[in-house]
Amino acid sequence: xxxxxxxxxxxxxxxxxxxxxxxxxxxxxxxxxxxxxxxxxxxxxxxxxxxxxxxxxxxxxxxxxxxxxxxxxxxxxxxxxxxxxxxxxxxxxxxxxxxxxxxxxxxxxxxxxxxxxxxxxxxxxxxxxxxxxxxxxxxxxxxxxxxxxxxxxxxxxxxxxxxxxxxxxxxxxxxxxxxxxxxxxxxxxxxxxxxxxxxxxxxxxxxxxxxxxxxxxxxxxxxxxxxxxxxxxxxx
Amino acid sequence: xxxxxxxxxxxxxxxxxxxxxxxxxxxxxxxxxxxxxxxxxxxxxxxxxxxxxxxxxxxxxxxxxxxxxxxxxxxxxxxxxxxxxxxxxxxxxxxxxxxxxxxxxxx
Numbered sequence: 057x058x059x060x061x062x063x064x065x066x067x068x069x070x071x072x073x074x075x076x077x078x079x080x081x082x083x084x085x086x087x088x089x090x091x092x093x094x095x096x097x098x099x100x101x102x103x104x105x106x107x108x109x110x111x112x113x114x115x116x117x118x119x120x121x122x123x124x125x126x127x128x129x130x131x132x133x134x135x136x137x138x139x140x141x142x143x144x145x146x147x148x149x150x151x152x153x154x155x156x157x158x159x160x161x162x163x164x165x166x167x168x169x170x171x172x173x174x175x176x177x178x179x180x181x182x183x184x185x186x187x188x189x190x191x192x193x194x195x196x197x198x199x200x201x202x203x204x205x206x207x208x209x210x211x212x213x214x215x216x217x218x219x220x221x222x223x224x225x226x227x228x229x230x231x232x233x234x235x236x237x238x239x240x241x242x243x244x245x246x247x248x249x250x251x252x253x254x255x256x257x258x259x260x261x262x263x264x265x266x267x268x269x270x271x272x273x274x275x276x277x278x279x280x281x282x283x284x285x286x287x288x289x290x291x292x
Numbered sequence: 293x294x295x296x297x298x299x300x301x302x303x304x305x306x307x308x309x310x311x312x313x314x315x316x317x318x319x320x321x322x323x324x325x326x327x328x329x330x331x332x333x334x335x336x337x338x339x340x341x342x343x344x345x346x347x348x349x350x351x352x353x354x355x356x357x358x359x360x361x362x363x364x365x366x367x368x369x370x371x372x373x374x375x376x377x378x379x380x381x382x383x384x385x386x387x388x389x390x391x392x393x394x395x396x397x398x399x
Binding site: 078079082094095096100103104107108109110112113114116117119121122127130131133134135136137138139140141142143144145146148149152153157160161163164165167224226227228229230231232233234235236237238239240241242245246249250252253254256257258261268269271272273274275276277278279280281284285 | 315367
C-alpha cells in the first residue's frame with residue numbers, strides 16, 4: 057500500500073516536472089557555451105553544474121571571474137543571487153522537515169526554482185499527503201529537470217567552441233536575466249527594487265572590485281522592502 | 293582567461309555555500325518562522341540583484357564605458373516583451389531577435 061502510493065506520488069512529480077525541462081535545458085546549454093567561451097574545459101563545466109546547480113549564480117560567478125573580480129566578491133555576489141533558495145528551504149520545511157536527515161540532505165541539494173514551485177503548490181493543495189509521499193513527489197519533480205540540466209550543460213560545453221566567433225554571445229546573459237526578471241515586475245515594490253538597483257549599479261559602476269553589483273543589489277532590496285512597508289501603511 | 297586556482301575556489305565555495313543556503317531551514321532551523329523584516333528583504337533579491345548585474349552590461353558595454361544603442365534597444369525589447377507576456381521565452385526571443393537584427397542589419 058505504502059509503496060504504491062509513494063510510487064504514484066513519484067510518477068505524479070515526474071509528470072508535473074516534465075514541462076520544466078524546457079526552462080532548465082536552454083539555460084544549461086547557454087551556461088555550457090559561455091563557460092567554454094570563457095576558457096573552462098569540459099570537466100570544469102560539468103563539475104560547476106553538478107556542484108552548484110544554480111543557473112543564475114553560475115552565470116554571475118562566470119561574469120565576475122572574467123571581469124577579474126576578487127574571489128571573495130565573486131562568491132558573495134553569486135551567493136546573493138542564490139539567496140532565494142534559503143527562502144524556498146524555509147517554505148518547504150513545514151512539509152518536509154520530518155523526513156529522515158539523509159533525505160533532507162538530498163532535498164536541499166536538489167532545491168531549485170522548479171522543484172520548489174511545483175512541490176510547494178502540490179503540498180499546499182493536497183494537505184493529506186504523508187511525508188514519504190511528499191518526498192517521493194519532490195524527487196519525481198526533480199528527476200527530468202536534473203537529467204536535462206546536466207545533459208544540456210554537456211551539450212553546451214561541447215558546442216561552445218563550434219559556434220561562429222562573431223555571434224554577440226556576451227549579451228546572452230543580460231537577455232536571459234532580464235527575461236527572468238521582467239515577469240516578476242508585477243507590483244510597485246518589485247518595480248521600485250529593480251529601478252533602484254539599476255540606478256545604483258550604474259552610479260557605482262566605477263567602484264573597484266566589482267562592488268557595484270552588491271551596492272545596487274542590496275540598495276534595491278532595501279528600496280523594495282521600504283516600498284512594501286509604505287504601501288501597507290497607506291492601505292491600513 | 294580565468295586561472296585554475298580562482299575557478300576551483302569559486303566552484304567549491306559556491307557549491308558549499310549554495311548547499312548551506314538550501315539546507316539552512318530544512319536541516320537546521322526546523323519550522324520556526326523567519327522574522328518579517330528578513331522575509332521582506334528576501335522577497336526582492338531576484339528583482340534587485342539581477343537588474344544590478346545587467347545594467348552595466350547593457351548601458352556601459354561600449355569602448356570606455358559608452359552606451360551601444362543596439363544593446364540598449366535589445367535590453368528594452370526583452371524587458372517590455374517579458375513584462376507584457378509574463379513569459380521568459382517571449383522575452384528571450386524578442387531580445388535575441390532585436391539584437392541580431394541590430395548587429396547584422398544595422399551594423
